[in-house]
Amino acid sequence: MTRARTLLDSVPTGLWISNQSVAARSGQTFEVADPATGDLLTSVADGDADDALAALDTAVEAGPEWAATAPRTRGEILRAAFEEVTARADDFALLMTLEMGKILPESRGEVTYGAEFLRWFSEEAVRIHGRTATAPAGNGQILVVKQPVGPALAITPWNFPLAMGTRKIGPALAAGCPILVKPAEDTPLTMLLLAQVFADAGLPPGVLSVLPTTRAAEVSEALMSDPRLRKVSFTGSTGVGRQLIRQSADQILRTSMELGGNAPFIVFDDADLDTAVDGAMAAKMRNGGEACTAANRILVQNGIRPAFTEALAARIADMAVGPGYDDASALGPIINAKQLDSVAGLVDEAVAAGAIVHTGGTTLDRPGHFYAPTVLSDVPEQCAITRQEIFGPVAVISGFDTEDEAVARANATEYGLAAYFYTRDLDRVARVSAALEYGMVGVNRGVISDAAAPFGGIKASGLGVEGGSEGIEEYLNTKYIALT
The missing domain is CATH 3.40.309.10 (Aldehyde Dehydrogenase; Chain A, domain 2)
Known part of the structure; x- marks a missing residue:
């Protein structure tokens, strides 16, 4: 397992804020274990509400410039991240197997699938369409434009540590939104490595933060109570999804919920x-x-x-x-x-x-x-x-x-x-x-x-879709401008 140890030693283990790996303000950490043995893999920073709000500060600061960045530039950064994830497929696959347990062939398959969301949304970044029309009464023009919703929070599960992140990060970045990711505490390492890849691909500081934590409820509540956050996307159980939907009501947050199935x-x-x-x-x-x-x-x-x-x-x-x-x-x-x-x-x-x-x-x-x-x-x-x-x-x-x-x-x-x-x-x-x-x-x-198809359910299985040409709409507001 020499290769595994070398890989683990290269993965950031702090909170990822402003393109840096930083310690939690409390100094606390938590352990990540190998489910095949129970052995310790490494320890990572255990963020809290203050850390989360500090990350939101950076997202708010970076947001306007990222929204104004040319769609082609946003797409090229996503494409560069796709290329790097693909080039490091063996590293990502082994890391997922170490922290989540799935067999290596399935981890390799997830790398291919997860990376594809980065490529797909690199192409969708330049296909954000509005429309124009003459008002039926003939008294002016109807102009419809799409604009990024603003800072987003993504809460991802442990079962697909890469793909559940790229499925949210891809459309958010393509749309022009900064995003904070709270990965599952069982599997934070894959998302931390991905954050490093994005920094290497040229993503500006503050556009992507990763917040490993054992205080998920505290962190999500602090962020969702802040009026600067405008979007939350969650993949996980229906019970937790219902709770997050209730919490989203106070700030009228845009929500995407991919919940349980049967x-x-x-x-x-x-x-x-x-x-x-x-x-x-x-x-x-x-x-x-x-x-x-x-x-x-x-x-x-x-x-x-x-x-x-x-x-x-x-x-x-x-x-x-x-x-x-x-x-x-x-x-x-x-x-x-x-x-x-x-x-x-x-x-x-x-x-x-x-x-x-x-x-x-x-x-x-x-x-x-x-x-x-x-x-x-x-x-x-x-x-x-x-x-x-x-x-x-x-x-x-x-x-x-x-x-x-x-x-x-x-x-x-x-x-x-x-x-x-x-x-x-x-x-x-x-x-x-x-x-x-x-x-x-x-x-x-x-x-x-x-990645090219919409992924989402109905009834108690959720709201909204991810992937496909539909997925980017979850991160866009529609604005109508009346012209004479």
């Missing part, structure tokens, strides 16, 4: 079985199941359910579990002990209620936070595992008879982020796509995320 994965009996199993493996087991878009409920038409269950269980049982930086591992650790206990508790409740365990179903007795890849069936509907995010490597399979039943069960949740279904019937593709109450639908695909 994704159905529907397999109709006309689907190609092997293709559907491949898709289920991707939708369920990618990132160890620790994704808001992960298939949470696998609904299989009863005619093919036994064959599908057998095939998926065999694939999942073959997954080698170990540290993400071990080339032999197909599944890494769960992020921390709290999340491991949550996954184990959901499975234990389901089994106690009569669920059948086809493989797995146990915590692994070894250092770190490992859970055996698991397949359950015949889970009673009242069990929590069918109603809330599992966020772990547990596949829950149940059967259905008719298309209407599948759609009704898929929609029977407060969430509406992502849904998937497999069929070879084109008429069914149209019907089911229209009927599913979700912001994103994958048809014969287990992975749907794309």
Whole structure:
């Protein structure tokens, strides 16, 4: 692990303010651990409300000049950051695996995906359009322009340490907004390295700050209470999202909320079985199941359910579990002990209620936070595992008879982020796509995320979208100017 130590020693560990790594004013730090072993990786500065407001000071100071910077220049800085992240893909991948636990191939995939938001929004920076029109009454001209909303706060989760940041930083910078990022306390290192990359790419001081902290509520409340902040973007649980939306009301902040999910994965009996199993493996087991878009409920038409269950269980049982930086591992650790206990508790409740365990179903007795890849069936509907995010490597399979039943069960949740279904019937593709109450639908695909497409949910899964040509609108105000 000599390379890992060398990499860790090169990553900034302070608060990132004005293109510098600085100590927290309190002098306090917190530890970042390897979830595969529990060992200390490093310690980082533990910011508080005063640190956050100091960072906001720099954003407010830098904001007008950044808003006035030519769109092409903003885009070129984003493009330079994309090039540097891509050039340092191995460093970013290893760092994510060390602090989050995912296997290296998936970390490399996240680097490609996360960097693409920087490239995409480098191109969108020069495509911020308004419009002109003659007033219908003929008494003047209508001029509509777009302007940056102002300083933004991004609160990112631990499961995709790079991509959840670039998905917010990219459009903010392209639109002309300074941004403060509060990364998850489990995974601050990737975002600190990214901040250093942006400084090297020529981003002016104060435009991007990174605030690692164990005092998330204190920091977010201080910033959101300050009238100078104009935007908050959050990815995380619905419960925390509801709280942030309430807090945003006092200052009438623009909000983007990418919240929880309870994704159905529907397999109709006309689907190609092997293709559907491949898709289920991707939708369920990618990132160890620790994704808001992960298939949470696998609904299989009863005619093919036994064959599908057998095939998926065999694939999942073959997954080698170990540290993400071990080339032999197909599944890494769960992020921390709290999340491991949550996954184990959901499975234990389901089994106690009569669920059948086809493989797995146990915590692994070894250092770190490992859970055996698991397949359950015949889970009673009242069990929590069918109603809330599992966020772990547990596949829950149940059967259905008719298309209407599948759609009704898929929609029977407060969430509406992502849904998937497999069929070879084109008429069914149209019907089911229209009927599913979700912001994103994958048809014969287990992975749907794309920087060029809007990412977001409906109902309790959030407000607004990220990515695509739509994503930059979340950081722009619309102004109407009446001309004679």
